[in-house]
Amino acid sequence: MAITLTEAAASHIAKFLKNRGKGAGLRLGVKTSGCSGMAYLLEFADQIEAEDSVFEDHGIKVIIDPKSLVYLDGTELDFVKEGLNEGFKFNNPNVKGQCGCGESFQV
Amino acid sequence: MALLQIAEPGQFAAPHQHKLAAGIDLGTTNSLVASVLSGMAVTLPDAAGRHLLPSVVRYAAEGVVVGDEAKLAAVEDPLNTVQSVKRLMGRGLADLKTLGSTLPYDIAYREVGEGREPGAVSLDGSGAVPRIRTRSGEVTPVEVSAEILKTLARRAEQSLGGELTGVVITVPAYFDDAQRQATKDAARLAGLNVFRLLNEPTAAAVAYGLDQRAEGVHAVYDLGGGTFDISILRLHRGVFEVMSTGGDSALGGDDFDRALAQWIMAQAGLGEDLDPVMQLRLTRLATGIKEQLSSVESAEIHLELPNGGRWQGSIDRETFNGLIDPLIAKTLAACRRALRDAGVTAEEIEDVVMVGGSTRVPRVRERVKELFRAEPRVDVDPDRVVAIGAAIQADVLAGNKPDEEMLLLDVISLSLGMETMGGLVERIVPRNTTIPVARAQEFTTFKDGQTALALHVVQGERDLVSDCRSLARFELRGIPPMVAGAARIRVTFEVDADGLLNVTALEETSGVKAGVVVKPSYGLSDSEVERMLRDSIAHAEDDMAARRLREEQVEAERVTEALRAALAQDGDQLLDAGERAGIEQALKHLVETAASQNHLSIKRAREALEKVCEPYVERRMNTSVRQAMAGHKLDEFES
Numbered sequence: 001m002a003i004t005l006t007e008a009a010a011s012h013i014a015k016f017l018k019n020r021g022k023g024a025g026l027r028l029g030v031k032t033s034g035c036s037g038m039a040y041l042l043e044f045a046d047q048i049e050a051e052d053s054v055f056e057d058h059g060i061k062v063i064i065d066p067k068s069l070v071y072l073d074g075t076e077l078d079f080v081k082e083g084l085n086e087g088f089k090f091n092n093p094n095v096k097g098q099c100g101c102g103e104s105f106q107v
Numbered sequence: 108m109a110l111l112q113i114a115e116p117g118q119f120a121a122p123h124q125h126k127l128a129a130g131i132d133l134g135t136t137n138s139l140v141a142s143v144l145s146g147m148a149v150t151l152p153d154a155a156g157r158h159l160l161p162s163v164v165r166y167a168a169e170g171v172v173v174g175d176e177a178k179l180a181a182v183e184d185p186l187n188t189v190q191s192v193k194r195l196m197g198r199g200l201a202d203l204k205t206l207g208s209t210l211p212y213d214i215a216y217r218e219v220g221e222g223r224e225p226g227a228v229s230l231d232g233s234g235a236v237p238r239i240r241t242r243s244g245e246v247t248p249v250e251v252s253a254e255i256l257k258t259l260a261r262r263a264e265q266s267l268g269g270e271l272t273g274v275v276i277t278v279p280a281y282f283d284d285a286q287r288q289a290t291k292d293a294a295r296l297a298g299l300n301v302f303r304l305l306n307e308p309t310a311a312a313v314a315y316g317l318d319q320r321a322e323g324v325h326a327v328y329d330l331g332g333g334t335f336d337i338s339i340l341r342l343h344r345g346v347f348e349v350m351s352t353g354g355d356s357a358l359g360g361d362d363f364d365r366a367l368a369q370w371i372m373a374q375a376g377l378g379e380d381l382d383p384v385m386q387l388r389l390t391r392l393a394t395g396i397k398e399q400l401s402s403v404e405s406a407e408i409h410l411e412l413p414n415g416g417r418w419q420g421s422i423d424r425e426t427f428n429g430l431i432d433p434l435i436a437k438t439l440a441a442c443r444r445a446l447r448d449a450g451v452t453a454e455e456i457e458d459v460v461m462v463g464g465s466t467r468v469p470r471v472r473e474r475v476k477e478l479f480r481a482e483p484r485v486d487v488d489p490d491r492v493v494a495i496g497a498a499i500q501a502d503v504l505a506g507n508k509p510d511e512e513m514l515l516l517d518v519i520s521l522s523l524g525m526e527t528m529g530g531l532v533e534r535i536v537p538r539n540t541t542i543p544v545a546r547a548q549e550f551t552t553f554k555d556g557q558t559a560l561a562l563h564v565v566q567g568e569r570d571l572v573s574d575c576r577s578l579a580r581f582e583l584r585g586i587p588p589m590v591a592g593a594a595r596i597r598v599t600f601e602v603d604a605d606g607l608l609n610v611t612a613l614e615e616t617s618g619v620k621a622g623v624v625v626k627p628s629y630g631l632s633d634s635e636v637e638r639m640l641r642d643s644i645a646h647a648e649d650d651m652a653a654r655r656l657r658e659e660q661v662e663a664e665r666v667t668e669a670l671r672a673a674l675a676q677d678g679d680q681l682l683d684a685g686e687r688a689g690i691e692q693a694l695k696h697l698v699e700t701a702a703s704q705n706h707l708s709i710k711r712a713r714e715a716l717e718k719v720c721e722p723y724v725e726r727r728m729n730t731s732v733r734q735a736m737a738g739h740k741l742d743e744f745e746s
Contacts, residue, residue, distance in 0.1 A: 016113055016145040026113065041119045042111045044146065080110060084154060084265040087110025087144070 025061030130497025
């Protein structure tokens with residue numbers, strides 16, 4: 001079981017964490033909402049709960065709760081630029097279908 | 108695939124519900140848009156990687172063009188290319204006529220009756236909005252600004268991948284109600300939801316996170332290309348307050364360039380009568396040398412002369428400093444005035460935030476440091492710091508930071524008041540009061556049976572209405588007839604967070620009500636504000652004398668009025684001929700004296716009249732008591 005970060009994602013996360021001045025790492029998760037089943041969650045993490053799984057990649061702690069992990073296992077988090085828009089993108093092998101916008105997905 | 112940003116814990120929005128917000132620095136020369144991405148406020152570039160958008164709008168044959176492309180066309184198509192429109196925002200035709208000669212546009216001088224809120228009044232025809240004739244028809248400054256805002260908003264929406272829920276737009280701290288309202292109108296026209304307008308210095312302080320600190324007093328030194336602004340801010344219990352502002356609307360980095368260009372001309376032996384091309388070349392050269400001297404100690408100057416020859420020289424930083432020192436000294440004088448207005452000393456200033464490209468000049472930093480005895484804050488790009496602060500505030504207002512309670516307060520720059528009898532000003536909201544604010548005061552009627560009251564809202568520091576700036580007039584009608592002084596009229600002044608003034612008058616016994624929202628009358632520049640403040644100090648004694656005189660005159664008039672009414676009612680019954688003649692004579696003397704300019708003699712005449720009238724007043728009192736008691740038993744009065 002693993003979650004990985006691309007080089008670009010890691011360097012941006014490191015920059016954002018440094019700018020924020022605090023935080024244990026990055027929390028990834030899924031929520032059961034959205035237009036097509038599940039929705040991703042991407043937040044700064046201030047604390048790590050006992051049941052969380054923690055992966056470390058490029059020196060960044062990626063924190064995931066156990067329920068989300070089954071949907072995200074094997075995911076690579078990337079940072080990409082599309083036109084003027086730039087941001088994080090989940091490359092999730094578990095996804096069978098997603099809504100047009102990609103903010104929610106089905107497994 | 109939508110791209111995601113990292114949110115604060117617990118704040119990640121459901122799909123399609125991201126609360127996207129942006130901060131916009133709508134500048135005179137350049138504008139910027141910024142947003143908070145993954146917790147970091149950054150300015151957003153366009154597709155070509157340019158962050159600054161020149162605030163230039165061109166009405167081209169093929170459509171509206173905004174930014175660098177419009178700026179390039181300014182020379183060939185000046186009439187259809189609008190620059191520096193911020194200077195016209197919220198200004199009336201009256202102001203424009205004074206700026207007129209410097210404006211290259213074809214201005215349509217005619218009254219425009221735009222659909223404003225009912226009750227709004229503007230005086231002097233100043234509500235007429237200037238219109239610029241372009242090939243796309245006549246456009247107002249609000250419409251031109253809306254084009255700039257639209258361009259920035261489109262850029263933000265493309266960068267953030269969604270629609271903006273709202274924006275924060277920055278305005279100079281000295282912007283008056285009309286200028287702020289015009290800015291809001293422009294945003295509405297651009298289809299934007301304005302969370303609020305934010306003062307530029309406050310935004311700069313927010314960008315440095317000064318709002319996260321403990322209490323303290325800070326200064327924001329903003330030296331741009333053509334303007335200088337100084338603001339003193341105080342953080343108190345987590346609340347930002349602008350204590351004072353000052354500056355010079357015609358002083359900036361361009362003046363540094365001009366001083367340097369003149370020095371080069373003198374050194375190169377050039378006369379004053381240069382052709383425009385040479386003039387432009389010289390200015391560009393000076394700008395380049397100035398920028399070089401920010402990083403190196405001396406710079407070489409190579410100049411092609413009009414006669415085809417060349418001139419070569421060099422300048423060191425010390426010489427350059429000598430050229431710009433008098434200009435910097437002017438900014439420091441304004442800083443000292445602002446400190447005095449705020450009632451603080453330079454030592455009390457904790458942080459000095461530098462804003463504007465000209466604060467990159469090392470000598471400026473040195474001198475500012477000397478004055479405030481503190482190392483100026485320069486680590487955020489001075490060209491972007493205002494937009495960044497606005498973005499941080501927009502992010503909070505969009506609800507992306509629930510625990511934050513950032514409430515930014517501002518102050519009004521000039522006192523607001525009402526005209527009272529005798530052309531005197533009753534100050535209701537003193538200057539430098541933090542806004543939003545609501546203040547109420549009671550007024551009454553002056554004459555018996557008065558059923559209407561004219562209210563005149565003025566702005567300024569002087570005691571006489573004629574020396575203040577008129578903002579609005581309205582009337583309260585339908586007051587039930589009562590004796591003078593019996594009506595209770597509550598006048599409330601409300602200034603909202605954006606500095607817009609709402610005045611209402613309520614007659615409390617009857618509930619009749621009237622009000623006005625002050626809408627675009629003509630604008631007010633910071634130099635005018637400064638002049639009005641200076642005048643109020645210079646004329647403090649005159650004002651006091653004038654007030655004393657007017658007060659005595661009003662009092663004399665009130666007494667005359669009341670006495671005449673009384674004499675008409677019962678003068679014949681209660682007075683014998685001799686007494687009546689005595690009173691009439693004293694009354695005549697008072698009326699004559701009241702027209703004089705001596706407040707003491709008016710006072711004496713009034714007192715003399717009151718003395719003569721004493722027996723009469725006593726008799727009237729007894730009569731009215733008798734009348735009131737007639738037909739009643741004594742025990743009815745005992746409880």
